[in-house]
Amino acid sequence: MKFTQFFTITMMMSLTTMINAQQQLNPETEKKIDILMSKMTLEEKVGQMNQYNGFWDVTGPAPVGGTAEQKYENIKKGLVGSMLTVRGVSEVKAVQKIAVEQTRLGIPLIIGFDVIHGYKTLSPIPLAEAASWDLKAIEKSAQIAASEAAASGINWTFGPMMDISRDPRWGRVMEGAGEDPFLGSKIAIARVKGFQGDNTFKSPLRIAATAKHFAGYGFVDGALEYNAAEISTNTLYNQILPPFNAAVDAGIKSVMTSFNTINGIPATADRYLLRDVLKKKWGFLGFVISDWASIKEMIPWGFSKDENEAAKSAVEAGTDMDMEGGIYVPYLIDLVKTGKVKQEHVDDAVRRILRVKFELGLFDDPYRFLDEKREKEIIGSKANREAVLDIAKKSIVLLKNDQNILPLKKSGQNIVVLGSLAESKNSPLGSWRIAADDDTAVSVLEGLQKYKGNSLKYVKGLEITKVEPTFLTEVQYNMTDRSGFEEAKKAAKEADIVVMVLGEHGFSSGEARSRTNIDLPGLQQEFLEEIYKVNSNIVLVLTNGRPLSISWAAEKIPGILECWQLGTETGNAVAEVLYGDYNPSGKLPMTFPRNVGQIPIYYNHYSTGRFMDKDNNVFWSHYSDVDKTPLYPFGYGLSYTTFEYSNLKVNKKSFAKGEKIIVSVDLKNTGKVTGKEVVQLYLHDEFASVVRPVKELKGFELAELKAGETKTITFALTDAELGFYNHQHEFVVEAGTFKVMVGGSSNAGLSMKFEYGN
Template sequence: MRITKILITTLMSIITVSNANAQQKLNSEIEKKIDVLMAKMTIEEKVGQMNQYNGFWDVTGPAPVGGTAEQKYENIKKGLVGSMLTVRGVKEVKAVQKIAVEQTRLGIPLIIGFDVIHGYKTLSPIPLAEAASWDLAAIEKSAEVAASEAAASGINWTFGPMMDISRDARWGRVMEGAGEDPYLGSKIAVARVKGFQGDNSFKSPLRIAASAKHFAGYGFVVAGLEYNASEIGSNTLYNQVLPPFKAAVDTGLRTVMTSFNTINGIPASADKYLLKETLKNKWGFSGFVISDWASIREMIPWGYSKDEKSAAISAVEAGTDMDMEGGIYVPHLIELMKQGKVDQKYVDDAVRRILRVKYELGLFDNPYRFLDEKREKEVIGSKANHEAVLDMAKKSIVLLKNEKQLLPLKKSGQKILLLGTLASSKNSPLGSWRIASDNNTAVSVLEGLKNYTGNTLNFVEGPKLTTEEPTFLTEVKYNTTDKSGLEEAKQAAKSADVIIMVLGEHSFSTGEARSRTDINLPGLQEEFLKEIYKINPNIVLVLNNGRPLSINWASENIPAIVEAWHLGTESGNAVAQVLYGDYNPSGKLPMTFPRNVGQIPIYYNNYSTGRYTDKDNNVFWSHYSDAEKTPLYPFGFGLSYTTFDYSDFKINKKSFAKGENIQVSVTLKNTGKYEGKEVVQLYIQDEFASVARPVKELKAFELVNLKPDESKTVSFPITEKELGFYNNQGDFVVEPGSFKIMVGGNSQDLKIIEAELL
């Protein structure tokens, strides 16, 4: 046995070295090809590679005449365009690619980008919901499904995943990220990049290049207000904001997108420290950087650049390689280079990076490798893809409360009343950021529950959620006056055994440009909930939302609460299977739920402040005089239909030297009646350091499945990686001192062991 293991280890080492050598040889060949191509390119053609246009006409139809569209069309033929975005479908992409490849002097193919955020046509849960699964394999699979459908439609580059850490539920784009924690966010960032890019060889035409966004600090916009400035210190930048991006780069990420915000008064697209010194030089990033939509142009209204020419200079010298729909580089860089006002080395570096990714994607070998109509029909909407997103949706659901044994529902003999506009919606559950998907294609909760025929199911809508059906481009107008349907719902509630109320926010209340100052249940929903509760308190509240909500009254009074987010195409099936117990919920919150908006920003890895604490560890006077300081639901929280017990938490040595690893372990036991999963979470506090450290930080976790009465010992190694942090110069340091090591099922309920690094 031992000899076999040695042989396997040796063989794997040989394969690894062989693969590394093959990749190194391929990279060298690509660089030589780039050298040859760039020697042939004019200044105009080089700058053209740095220009990205949004789709602007029916490519398979007649060429546009007049206006901006005609100019863009002519620029493609002149070789002045390196990329297109939002052109999708094999026929459309093939038509525009043929222009670039067959009608330009050098035939350089376009790279086709698209916002593939949580699926293409078949939608997974929104990213924040996926993060609640803490299931990295499932998240990677979800990204793989999204990549396969996008690639089958001719797209080879996604503007995702979003890696912005955020503590502010007012910001609409929290739905697009992984929550508030940099460790969990880093793990999820890696999983998503792997899902999109595979092993980075792009041998499969169903893998696409990923783009980490928004670099950097966009999740910390002031007041959660879209497109705002970000006010953060270096400690927050290095320890909270940058780790997911660094992890993605180390995984082989191919592109990075700049953010809209400023840090220290500098717009991200002109931030030399972030883009050049940190990303490209210190981290060794070899891919290319693209601006967010027109963000180079927007440096003018920011008051940073006086005109388009100065914006172009600032962006290219900072390391922004491609201009997304800004119209800045092509009109001005060519002239500025000829005048000697922009050094050609900046443009050459940008073009080399862009061409490198195009070569890696195989676009020069075959510009049409992503364009197969048969594959498009076979892959998009396949049964396997639907099964994958259903699995992801079930794993994303978080059980917040379950009293009176309302859940799981009995399979027969119950009168079930279903209430709420969102219960029958086939549109809102799809979530925000789903521009390639078709409206009204989600399985509604009503449809999902109808699959279970043992109970009597009655549906009453109650007061409408909105005054009109919103779209991605319109503001959501919630109904605040029309109580039609309330009396019918109240009458139906009298005879129901269990009432399921699906409440929350419409998905178009979340996403880009969807900031909110009120994170309570909008419209008449809380009043609706209270009125039904007066008649029949046996209520299961199913939440549909894209951000943490303030649900204080519901949390105090409603016996069962299920956080079901916006779960995508298979939403209703996932909810029904969880409510009926065919899937035991295992999700944990990736973001703290506040009691009210006044607590925001609220997060678990806070600081203790300099004031002393009382016997209950409350900081003296550092509190709100009108509300509890604690969260409604903490980070990492989530219940199950079964129960778990943590015991025998121990460490193999309490004092250890620098460079020496230690091991902690805990025994987890399923003490309930159902098989279930638990996310065992490890937190560490560095009690004394050269800079103040948070009261706790997530450093490891493991998703454990146990049958009733089954136990497992879960072990975590603790190395310098878990004990260290970034100082204010951005250097990773490990300092001797005292540490608290904590383990438990959420960030509040933890067992503690003391340890010391000598």
């Protein structure tokens, strides 16, 4: 070891969070909770820990018989604390009136919903938004989603998802911010602010947010949904937990447990994660909700022998509310009465739930989110559509642009558009959009048709899917029908430019949408190659919810635009970028592999003892059949202009403990048009008590420059950026040599070193 000293940060992030959270307690609110809880029976307390899914037309006749009638009666008895998927002012008002006006204590319900990337007006899927690296735009997107959801009577969202994941086979990567904990933490904060505002909830257009899935869900084995996760302490603390910690710092009101196990323990029953880390070390004051029936699912896991034991394990671990599991109300009351579960566990859970309800203003006015006029004015407004168009354009990533095939000329070109995804108004909405109406996206074809200067022809050529899928059905890709190939080839042969819209259907990603291959599904690769034979001037527009393996296209196709699924304004955003009315500035939040065999592949990996030894030596870390480098690295993205980095500086060569490091670099727009560049700073701690990644993102800034303009970009590094968690779960900063790297992707070109703490 080349250093002799290291020091532990005394004001660790967890301690800071705990202090800040404790300062946010409102004594007046706590007194009100004390008074209310003193009046509550044990049954009513357990009722607050019970959440039901919507189960009947609330404004219609009361249900008779079956589960629905039992749920209805439990609401009237005060045995329900929350409802989910009840939406619309009239529906929410009806169920809220039962809770407030027909129960003994009149405790209002908190109304939850999966507001993942919008309500009616849809923003890009979250992974696409992460590609913008634009925190203000991401916050605005969450704010729009919150406003529309709140206007419909909802006051709590089951988002944002903060799972870091390195495996694009996992369908839920579309819900997150990608593979990096630093970027993921910044985006988590932006989304929490967007949903919750300043955390006062004075506005009836802000809603409580949920950090999910706690924890490790993005690392499930084989990228299989609801699976086990084998995670080291190093990975847990340095990769997975940071975005959740950041969300707690930002004042998030609830946390959702994940479906997976960690170290053989289902997350819903993980006392260490929920009580020791989240509630004690981080000082989290909100409440923990299970994922859908995850308490009950501990039985097939083989962790709990029956529902009674599952209820006991979950509440003792710190899961405060049971989402649609039907476990707490039937079993928890007797568990407390017989002394098998401590009363204090129930009281702690109920206090947390009531605290959030008070903070949302539901006790002051249970109907504050219920205004029919506001509902009509806000949902789907012109302003909301303009805002989601803005974030959609910012989310697009230019992957390749040989011979400047893009942007398209405004006139004089004969353009042919191919592929059924080009005319789809449904697929671009993406997954997890259960409040949005089908077929409401602007299609790519519609966006292009607004530009009148060129000859534009659309030929489907290939129907991507057999039938139009739904949220609850598997996507069936067309594997046999090539009947449109010849017409498409004929049209392409006569065209100046061929725009091919290929990728995944919007329902190919999301929950329970894992894939073993991440190439172009169905006949799309064959279709692409057939068109290439007659005309190589192809612009490939990718619409997908995960990184894809497109090695053939990356080699052959001159223009590739990663457009993801961009939501309501998809077609307008894509067309503006294709025609150059918006200069693409997106950067990849996840690595694109050359093929599925490289997975997991990620930029912040570790070195090896033979990492660099490749000359005349077969025994080095490599694949024998493909280059080990990614197809497109994390942070990568081109522009219609070019940028030059120079003059990287660190303000000193050596720094004392606690001293701030100032890094600067000059950025010049060397092209002919105005453009934006995400300047990225990476660090490497060269020698440490725990092996550190070859590089870690520790700063970024989105800079806009006119043609020929130069700007100096400055970063400040502190202990928060230099440190890491060791095997004792302590956040430490060790003295030693650090390498700083700055550039336009994780393959940053400029670097230099400095000494710290020696």
